[in-house]
Amino acid sequence: EFSVARPTAVETAPVEPVFEGNNDIWLEKLPLELRYRIRIDEPMSAHTTYKVGGPADYFFAARSVDDCRHILAAVEAVEIPMIVAGLGSNMLVSDRGFRGLILNIGADWTGIEKLNIEQVAKRYGLSADKIRAELELLGRGDYPGDLGSDPVFLIAQAGTPLVDVAAFARARDLAGLEFACGIPGSVGGAAIMNAGAYGGSIEQTALFSVSLNRKGELYLTGAGDRPFSYRSSHFKNAGAIVTEVAFVVRPGDPELIRSRTENFTQRRNRSQPLDLPSAGSVFKRPRNDCYVGPMIDNCGLKGLRVGDAQVSEKHANFIVNVGAATAADIRNLIALVKKRVFEEYGEVLEPEICFIGDFDAE
Numbered sequence: 001e002f003s004v005a006r007p008t009a010v011e012t013a014p015v016e017p018v019f020e021g022n023n024d025i026w027l028e029k030l031p032l033e034l035r036y037r038i039r040i041d042e043p044m045s046a047h048t049t050y051k052v053g054g055p056a057d058y059f060f061a062a063r064s065v066d067d068c069r070h071i072l073a074a075v076e077a078v079e080i081p082m083i084v085a086g087l088g089s090n091m092l093v094s095d096r097g098f099r100g101l102i103l104n105i106g107a108d109w110t111g112i113e114k115l116n117i118e119q120v121a122k123r124y125g126l127s128a129d130k131i132r133a134e135l136e137l138l139g140r141g142d143y144p145g146d147l148g149s150d151p152v153f154l155i156a157q158a159g160t161p162l163v164d165v166a167a168f169a170r171a172r173d174l175a176g177l178e179f180a181c182g183i184p185g186s187v188g189g190a191a192i193m194n195a196g197a198y199g200g201s202i203e204q205t206a207l208f209s210v211s212l213n214r215k216g217e218l219y220l221t222g223a224g225d226r227p228f229s230y231r232s233s234h235f236k237n238a239g240a241i242v243t244e245v246a247f248v249v250r251p252g253d254p255e256l257i258r259s260r261t262e263n264f265t266q267r268r269n270r271s272q273p274l275d276l277p278s279a280g281s282v283f284k285r286p287r288n289d290c291y292v293g294p295m296i297d298n299c300g301l302k303g304l305r306v307g308d309a310q311v312s313e314k315h316a317n318f319i320v321n322v323g324a325a326t327a328a329d330i331r332n333l334i335a336l337v338k339k340r341v342f343e344e345y346g347e348v349l350e351p352e353i354c355f356i357g358d359f360d361a362e
């Protein structure tokens with residue numbers, strides 16, 4: 001609970017400062033420039049691909065590590081709950097919103113740089129040999145080909161859309177990020193979730209991740225530290241804020257890169273309900289060889305609805321918003337699907353989607 005009263009709502013305008021007065025103790029802990037950028041009672045439906053979610057008490061779009069440090073110091077001091085949101089493509093926010101601060105790392109904090117091995121070494125204060133040693137430790141999974149003797153590094157800021165990094169690589173004939181061409185999250189969100197598709201994943205290409213802990217201390221984590229696991233990461237478990245990722249790619253055959261990208265795009269268009277709001281796959285695979293979509297389909301649940309939330313007819317592991325679904329509709333449908341799959345298969349499905357806010361009694 002807050003130790004300070006909630007401010008009254010103010011009209012929010014995208015460009016004008018929205019902070020009025022200084023009736024809130026914790027806001028006074030922020031430098032003036034940051035205070036003016038705090039939005040109050042921000043509807044989270046505007047920041048999630050599900051297009052649902054009530055107001056966040058406070059919403060701040062970060063632009064830098066310094067911004068995050070100021071926010072962290074202020075919220076720590078008064079124990080205001082804080083959650084990071086990227087592009088909101090893997091979250092369900094409660095209809096009642098979030099009592100606390102949403103630290104958004106998205107459109108206001110983007111950028112991609114192409115560096116060589118010496119430049120990366122300099123950036124992170126490491127030797128080129130250490131970078132080469134780290135490359136050996138990168139989990140390549142079933143991704144074809146090796147990195148060769150001339151790896152290229154793409155340094156992406158956490159708010160950058162992952163698809164932009166994939167497009168940046170493609171435009172320069174760099175291979176290794178084709179799998180990411182249709183994943184609608186941010187670089188930070190993708191690292192947190194170890195996003196992946198079609199045999200590729202973040203852990204196969206993220207050589208270094210930069211993150212902040214809740215004390216505002218900056219960490220550099222190499223692939224050798226094994227920070228990633230299936231649709232999760234050490235950063236997620238530790239509540240860390242991912243600020244930057246160094247992807248390693250390699251010069252490739254332009255025709256092969258193009259055809260892989262096209263193939264993945266076509267497969268996605270064919271199999272996923274991309275015309276309706278969703279947050280991608282709802283449940284994780286219980287095991288590597290255990291596909292959730294067919295299980296849900298075999299239970300006869302395709303098309304099942306709670307309010308305007310529906311188990312997609314196209315892909316049973318997607319729950320789509322077919323109109324004016326509430327977060328409660330979606331949450332209740334998720335619970336129903338989970339129950340039916342358990343009854344039929346004895347499998348306990350774990351959601352991949354992150355739930356934000358209070359869902360009790362909804």
Ligand SMILES: Cc1cc2nc3c(=O)[nH]c(=O)nc-3n(C[C@H](O)[C@H](O)[C@H](O)COP(=O)(O)OP(=O)(O)OC[C@H]3O[C@@H](n4cnc5c(N)ncnc54)[C@H](O)[C@@H]3O)c2cc1C
Pocket residue numbers: 049083084085086087088089090091105158182183184185186187188189190191192193194195196197240241242243272274278279280281354
């Ligand atoms: C149509 C569709 C298709 C999809 N296909 C795929 C797919 O093929 N493969 C796949 O893996 N996923 C897929 N997803 C899910 C989603 O796009 C990914 O999980 C993505 O990586 C989430 O990124 P985000 O920025 O949207 O994260 P958000 O939804 O904003 O957040 C997800 C989690 O990460 C945390 N977070 C976000 N950014 C940061 C940060 N910088 N630092 C710390 N924590 C952070 C949040 O607190 C939350 O816990 C799909 C989603 C949709 C809507």
